[in-house]
Amino acid sequence: MSEFERATAVTPRGDGTYDAVITEGWDIAGNANGGYLIAMAARAMADVVGRPPLSVTGHYLSPGKVGPVTIDVEVVRAGRRMAVVRATMRSLDHGEVLSLLGTFSEQPEPDTVGPSVIDAEPPDLPPFGECVPSGPPVAVAATSGFGQQIHARYHPDDVGFGEGEPSGTALVRGWFEFADHSPVDAFGLLLVVDAFAPVSFNRPEFPVSWAPTLELTAHVRGVPAPGPLRTQFRSRFIQNGMFEEDGEVWDSRGVLVAQSRQLALVPRGPA
Amino acid sequence: MSEFERATAVTPRGDGTYDAVITEGWDIAGNANGGYLIAMAARAMADVVGRPPLSVTGHYLSPGKVGPVTIDVEVVRAGRRMAVVRATMRSLDHGEVLSLLGTFSEQPEPDTVGPSVIDAEPPDLPPFGECVPSGPPVAVAATSGFGQQIHARYHPDDVGFGEGEPSGTALVRGWFEFADHSPVDAFGLLLVVDAFAPVSFNRPEFPVSWAPTLELTAHVRGVPAPGPLRTQFRSRFIQNGMFEEDGEVWDSRGVLVAQSRQLALVPRGPA
Numbered sequence: 216m217s218e219f220e221r222a223t224a225v226t227p228r229g230d231g232t233y234d235a236v237i238t239e240g241w242d243i244a245g246n247a248n249g250g251y252l253i254a255m256a257a258r259a260m261a262d263v264v265g266r267p268p269l270s271v272t273g274h275y276l277s278p279g280k281v282g283p284v285t286i287d288v289e290v291v292r293a294g295r296r297m298a299v300v301r302a303t304m305r306s307l308d309h310g311e312v313l314s315l316l317g318t319f320s321e322q323p324e325p326d327t328v329g330p331s332v333i334d335a336e337p338p339d340l341p342p343f344g345e346c347v348p349s350g351p352p353v354a355v356a357a358t359s360g361f362g363q364q365i366h367a368r369y370h371p372d373d374v375g376f377g378e379g380e381p382s383g384t385a386l387v388r389g390w391f392e393f394a395d396h397s398p399v400d401a402f403g404l405l406l407v408v409d410a411f412a413p414v415s416f417n418r419p420e421f422p423v424s425w426a427p428t429l430e431l432t433a434h435v436r437g438v439p440a441p442g443p444l445r446t447q448f449r450s451r452f453i454q455n456g457m458f459e460e461d462g463e464v465w466d467s468r469g470v471l472v473a474q475s476r477q478l479a480l481v482p483r484g485p486a
Numbered sequence: 487m488s489e490f491e492r493a494t495a496v497t498p499r500g501d502g503t504y505d506a507v508i509t510e511g512w513d514i515a516g517n518a519n520g521g522y523l524i525a526m527a528a529r530a531m532a533d534v535v536g537r538p539p540l541s542v543t544g545h546y547l548s549p550g551k552v553g554p555v556t557i558d559v560e561v562v563r564a565g566r567r568m569a570v571v572r573a574t575m576r577s578l579d580h581g582e583v584l585s586l587l588g589t590f591s592e593q594p595e596p597d598t599v600g601p602s603v604i605d606a607e608p609p610d611l612p613p614f615g616e617c618v619p620s621g622p623p624v625a626v627a628a629t630s631g632f633g634q635q636i637h638a639r640y641h642p643d644d645v646g647f648g649e650g651e652p653s654g655t656a657l658v659r660g661w662f663e664f665a666d667h668s669p670v671d672a673f674g675l676l677l678v679v680d681a682f683a684p685v686s687f688n689r690p691e692f693p694v695s696w697a698p699t700l701e702l703t704a705h706v707r708g709v710p711a712p713g714p715l716r717t718q719f720r721s722r723f724i725q726n727g728m729f730e731e732d733g734e735v736w737d738s739r740g741v742l743v744a745q746s747r748q749l750a751l752v753p754r755g756p757a
Contacts, residue, residue, distance in 0.1 A: 269749075270700060270701045272543040274587060291545070292582055297700065299547060311563055314562045314563075314572065316545060316572065316585060316586070316587040317545075318700050318701055318749075322726055325726075328727030328728075329691070329727060329754075330691040330692075331724060332689050332691060333723055333725065421600075429540070429541060430543075430589055434701075434749050436730075437725070437726060451605040452606065452707060452745065453603040454602040454604065454707060456600060471723050471725070474747075476703070476745075478540075481600060
C-alpha cells in the first residue's frame with residue numbers, strides 16, 4: 216500500500232457512512248491539501264458504486280485539520296455505465312469540511328470510443344532533474360508536510376515567487392510524482408490537480424499566501440501510463456477578488472489524463 | 487416578467503421543496519435545454535439562501551421533458567458571504583432529471599476586490615446583424631422551441647455544420663440575447679453557457695446530433711452590462727468518447743461575465 220493510499224484510506228460502516236483520518240503530513244501550514252481531501256472523499260464515493268471517479272466537484276466548507284472525519288455518501292443514480300454520487304465530509308472536531316458531487320465511471324475501452332481530436336500540446340518542461348524541487352516560500356514549506364509526500368518539480372521560469380520575483384504570468388508548470396514513486400491512478404489525479412502553488416503567486420499584485428479554493432472540478436480523462444506526470448496551471452481572469460485556475464495533467468505518453476478548474480479567492484493576507 | 491423568468495419560475499412549498507414546470511418551447515427536439523434546467527434549479531437554490539449563483543455544477547440524470555418538476559434544496563452551509571447548497575430536480579412523470587451543487591454569493595463590490603489581471607480577449611465577432619441566426623440543422627430546428635426563445639447568432643465561420651461543411655475546429659462563437667430582449671442576470675448566464683450547438687458539430691469525425699452532457703459547471707464572474715453578449719465555446723480534448731467544452735461569456739463592456747466547462751459524450755447517433 217502506498218503512502219497516498221494509506222493516508223486516504225476509508226472504512227465503510229455499511230450504511231453509506233465512511234470513517235477516515237486526515238493524516239498528519241499532507242498539509243500546507245496546518246491545512247490539508249484540498250486535492251488530498253477530494254481524493255479521500257472520492258474513495259468513499261467510488262466504493263459505494265464500484266467505479267472510479269470521472270468528474271468530481273468539491274465545494275470547500277472549512278480547512279481540513281488533522282483528525283478523524285466521516286464521509287456520508289448518497290447515490291443519486293446508478294446507471295449501467297455512469298453513477299452520480301454526492302457526499303459530505305465532516306471533521307469530528309471541526310465540523311463540515313467538504314461537499315461533493317460527482318459522476319463515477321470506468322474509462323471506456325479504447326476500441327469503443329471512436330476518433331480523438333486533440334488541439335493542444337503537453338507543457339514544454341525541462342527534464343525532471345532540471346526542474347525546481349520547491350514551490351512554496353521557505354517559511355511555509357518548513358511547516359508543511361505536503362511537500363514531503365510529493366515531488367512537485369517546478370519549471371525554473373515559474374518559481375521566482377519563492378524569492379520575491381514572480382514571473383508576471385499567472386502560470387505554473389511542473390513535474391509530479393509521489394515521493395514513494397507509487398503510480399498515480401484516478402484518485403491520485405484528484406490530488407495532482409491541486410498539488411502546485413496557486414498561479415496568483417506569479418503575479419506581483421498579490422501576496423504569496425493562501426488562496427482559498429471555493430470550488431474545484433476535476434475530470435479524469437484517461438488512465439496514466441507509468442512515470443512522472445507533466446502539469447500546467449494557468450489563470451486568465453483574475454477579477455472581482457476571484458480567479459479561475461485551469462489545470463492539465465499529461466502522462467509520459469503525452470496523453471492528457473486530467474483536466475481541472477477551480478474558483479478561488481485571491482490571497483488577501485500577508486505574504 | 488420576461489419569458490425566461492416565467493419559464494424558470496419556482497414556487498416554494500416552505501420545506502425546501504419547490505414546484506416548477508419544464509415549459510413548452512425551451513426544448514431541442516423534445517428535450518429541455520440543459521442550461522435552462524440548471525437556471526431553473528438555481529432559482530430554487532438561490533431563493534433558500536437569498537443569494538445569486540456564483541459557481542454551480544449540474545450532473546444530468548435524464549433528459550428534461552415538458553411537465554411538472556420538484557426541486558429539493560438542502561443548505562449545506564450558509565456563511566456570512568458564501569452559501570453552499572445542493573439540490574435535486576425530479577420530474578413527476580419521468581423521475582430524476584438533475585443533481586446540483588453550488589456556491590451562492592453576491593458578486594463583491596468593485597472597490598473591495600483589489601486588482602484585476604486579464605490575460606484574454608473577447609471573441610472577435612462580426613456585428614450582430616452579420617452573424618447567422620440558426621445553428622442546428624434544419625430538421626432539428628423545426629422541431630425545437632429553444633431557438634424561438636433566444637437569438638443565438640453564430641459567427642459565419644462556425645456554422646457550416648448546418649450545411650454539412652464543418653469548420654474543422656471544435657469552436658463555436660456567437661452573439662446571445664433573449665428573443666424578448668430581457669436583460670441577462672446571473673440565472674440567465676447559466677442558460678447562455680449552454681445555448682449554442684455542441685462544438686463537436688464542427689469536426690467532420692462526428693455526426694451532427696445530440697452530445698449528451700454529463701456535467702456542466704458554470705462560474706458567474708460578473709454582472710452583465712445591458713446589450714447582447716459575446717460567447718465562445720471550444721474543445722481541445724475530444725478523446726475516449728468524451729469531450730470538454732469550455733465556454734466564455736463577455737458583456738458589451740468587454741468584461742468576462744461567465745465561464746463554463748462541461749463534460750459531454752461525443753454524439754454517436756445518426757445526424
